[in-house]
Amino acid sequence: MKLKAALVQMAVTSDKRANLETAATYASEAAEAGADLVVLPEMFNCPYSNDSFPIYAEPEGGESHQFLSKLAARLGIWLVAGSIPERTKDGKLYNTSFVFDRRGRQVAKHSKMHLFDIDIEGGQRFKESDTLSPGSQITVFETEFGRIGLAICYDLRFPELARMMVDQGAKILVVPAAFNMTTGPAHWEILFRNRALDNQAYVLGVAPARDVNGPYVSYGHSLAVSPWGDVVEMLEAAPGMILAELDLDYVDKVRRELPLLQHRRHDIYTLKQCGL
Numbered sequence: 364m365k366l367k368a369a370l371v372q373m374a375v376t377s378d379k380r381a382n383l384e385t386a387a388t389y390a391s392e393a394a395e396a397g398a399d400l401v402v403l404p405e406m407f408n409c410p411y412s413n414d415s416f417p418i419y420a421e422p423e424g425g426e427s428h429q430f431l432s433k434l435a436a437r438l439g440i441w442l443v444a445g446s447i448p449e450r451t452k453d454g455k456l457y458n459t460s461f462v463f464d465r466r467g468r469q470v471a472k473h474s475k476m477h478l479f480d481i482d483i484e485g486g487q488r489f490k491e492s493d494t495l496s497p498g499s500q501i502t503v504f505e506t507e508f509g510r511i512g513l514a515i516c517y518d519l520r521f522p523e524l525a526r527m528m529v530d531q532g533a534k535i536l537v538v539p540a541a542f543n544m545t546t547g548p549a550h551w552e553i554l555f556r557n558r559a560l561d562n563q564a565y566v567l568g569v570a571p572a573r574d575v576n577g578p579y580v581s582y583g584h585s586l587a588v589s590p591w592g593d594v595v596e597m598l599e600a601a602p603g604m605i606l607a608e609l610d611l612d613y614v615d616k617v618r619r620e621l622p623l624l625q626h627r628r629h630d631i632y633t634l635k636q637c638g639l
């Protein structure tokens with residue numbers, strides 16, 4: 364079985380409505396080209412900054428949510444709606460990705476679990492925890508192509524999370540993300556290839572296009588990596604879209620021929636979800 368995925372590396376501006384319209388234009392083009400799944404970048408409807416998150420934040424069911432739900436239904440696509448700042452009833456903010464099915468129903472929601480608090484000497488500094496709260500759910504959703512796992516950006520750096528999604532049946536991991544000009548060149552491709560290799564899964568990374576005048580400069584380089592660890596396709600920094608065919612039988616083949624997941628020594632070590 365094959366799934367056609369569209370990875371939308373869009374330019375993100377300070378105009379929320381314009382960002383939604385840009386996402387819709389790419390999604391329409393992707394649907395026209397036969398895409399089953401469209402993935403948007405992390406914080407695709409607002410600038411990636413602690414000053415912006417509270418201003419752009421919306422509740423589930425707000426303007427962006429409604430727009431994206433209708434978009435998925437109109438185009439008949441699965442939509443992993445990147446992420447947006449979400450405000451919950453208790454007033455907290457989350458970096459949240461909503462997932463809509465082909466009828467526009469919300470089937471999953473992932474809030475970034477690991478907040479991006481870093482301070483690299485001479486390089487990138489950011490402290491998401493100044494405004495955002497961490498999510499606490501591992502997110503895997505069911506489609507007609509099988510299970511898909513969802514994580515956001517910095518979550519990718521935690522191999523336990525990817526492995527837990529795979530243990531819950533995911534053969535594809537989708538990661539809206541926005542690395543920067545310090546960590547992107549150093550770690551982006553290696554991390555995506557690592558997660559694909561050690562989980563023998565397709566891993567999709569979708570970033571905003573680079574804007575050198577923005578408050579946070581995205582590395583771009585959206586990419587699709589195969590379960591063998593090959594980069595299927597990767598963009599550079601400019602706006603663009605990847606249309607990648609993901610072959611789920613190939614995932615099974617790689618896992619059968621090189622049975623890493625079966626060769627684990629559960630008698631010696633184990634990974635468990637807390638609270639279960």
Ligand SMILES: NC(=O)CC(=O)C(=O)O
Nearest residue numbers: 479516517541542543546
């Ligand atoms: N922006 C992030 O959450 C993560 C990132 O840029 C990095 O891990 O590097």
